[in-house]
Amino acid sequence: MATTPVGDVPTISSLEDFDNLVTKLLRHICKVVTAPSSFEELRTTHYARALHPLVKHLVDNVNHPATVHALLAVKGHFSATEDEDDRGITAARGLACELVAWRFVTHLTERDAIDHLCSDLVQRRPFQDGRPHQVADEESPLLRDREAASEELGEDDDAVLEPTGGGESFAKNYESLNALEIAAVSGAKKFLSQKAIQRIIDGMWRGDIMFWQTMSPHAVKRATVYHPKRFDPYTRLRVPLYLKIFEVLFFAAFLAFYYTVLVQRSLHAVTGTEVMLYVWLAAFAYNELVELCDAGVTFYAADFWAIWDLGIIATGMSFFICRMVGLSTDDHVTTDTAFDILSVEALFLVRLHPYFGTLLPCLKEMTKDFIKFLGLVFVLYLGFNTTFGFLARGTFSFREMNWILIKVFFGSSYLGFDVAEQVSPTLGPGLMLIFCALTQFLLLTIIICLLSNSLEKVMEHARDEYLFVYAVYVLEASTSNRLTYFLPPLNLLPLLLRPLRLFVAPDSLRACRIALLKATHWPLVALILAYENGRRAISGRKEFRSSLTTPTSSSLMRRPVSMQSPLMSHGAIGSPPGRQKNAGNLSSATGASEFESSQGRINALETLAISLKSQLQTVESLIESEKARSAALDA
Structure with a gap:
């Protein structure tokens, strides 16, 4: 690891310098990370010497809303070029970007963290001196000073400044994504698994962080902490938790219709x-198309289980086409084929749920390795199938021999030995012995070891893998640029309004979509509000009971100073934005937090002392009054 000053990381003040920031960060990371290292080594051993100065400089001097975007974009660049590096340095540089981005977020307030992580990377075109200022966009080059940057890097690092993605710039690849989405696309799993980041994602999952505040034609997308009195109740339809509940109900009805159609198997007419x-x-299908358009191909492809959704659509379309052809031609064979295709739909409909936790990432990686291994199995099997097929001419057909070999491959080796002499008295037994040995011992042992390693x-x-899958789902559900989101099957109703786009203004059409949403989804919104109001009433009742059963002094002694997360406190909305810095020398965030914590404990103890002193004075006055009363009675 090498140490260099961070003075050449620019102090920037607007989004127009995003390309320059990416260049400087890319160059600096290449300078300070010169050896392969794991995330733990970077976090514990090399952080203070190599990466902490960069974090301190970004916190103290850089005031750019896309700082985290730039760090994660550089991480994505290193991930894309990782296969070209056999030394492991590129992977270490990508991890360093994740570490710097994470440590930078820990220095932000809750409000600033939400802004940095949840704001889209949008290019603006301000005017300077009466003419448009040249700002990085999809048509402008990303790295203006690439030649100067290349001069400061070694020969081995020249290629690292070349943007990936077919020559497209970073701004072109990530222009419509926020920092969390860039982290998902670039595979920044370590960054997404940190508690500071997961707190933001959990807030989005529960609806504590919302991207739309009002349902109006001129609404602007911006991440904001939710407050019931300041938000339109129909925006709660975008909460991922509720979307998941409605998705489960939708699939339950889907399965009910599916099994009913299979059981009825009406050959001559279409039933209700x-x-x-x-x-x-x-x-x-339309809901998947909308998600693909909103999220983009890059981010949509980050969800491995989207393949299952495409399988549902493809199988359903095949069933519909065969079914209509069979009914129109009165062909029972085609109709039977249609229902056979519909039977295959169950493989995709009864799909795995993300709450299986870490089993899903394991199954995902094992499936990838198994598919790769099937290529070797196919080549080996094709050779033996051809050999046995020609040797068994006159005794078994190619189809019969193929089926026998499949049975042998899956464990019926005794069947292969029984027919070996019928295939060929000379070569049959020996070749069958080799085939059984290869399939039953070698190939099965290899696949077991391969899947075990995976x-x-x-x-x-x-944990990182599962939190990555969880983050991708939450981001897909909550960060869409679409204001009106219709839940399936009600999402087919807006298609009736699409012809109006030819002669109705966009604002008027948006108002029509909002009116249609409120007219069709009000029962769902009523259920959501009833649930949230009931939950708040129950929690308030529990707090009231605890306050009655717990003495004041003991509650003061037990209550932590900072127990509640700012996301759960509606007062955090009005908190002034700004970073938590030490006045003078910001050595580390840990020292600042420890100081604030100790100061809070001192304030709590002082409050407790004042309360006890007041109670003691009250008791003393009661004692004095009782003494005076007793003296008066004795007199």
């Missing part, structure tokens, strides 16, 4: 249940 199944299929590799980072 089958019509409802078509409606559910169309609603699901499982062990994923389990080492199981």
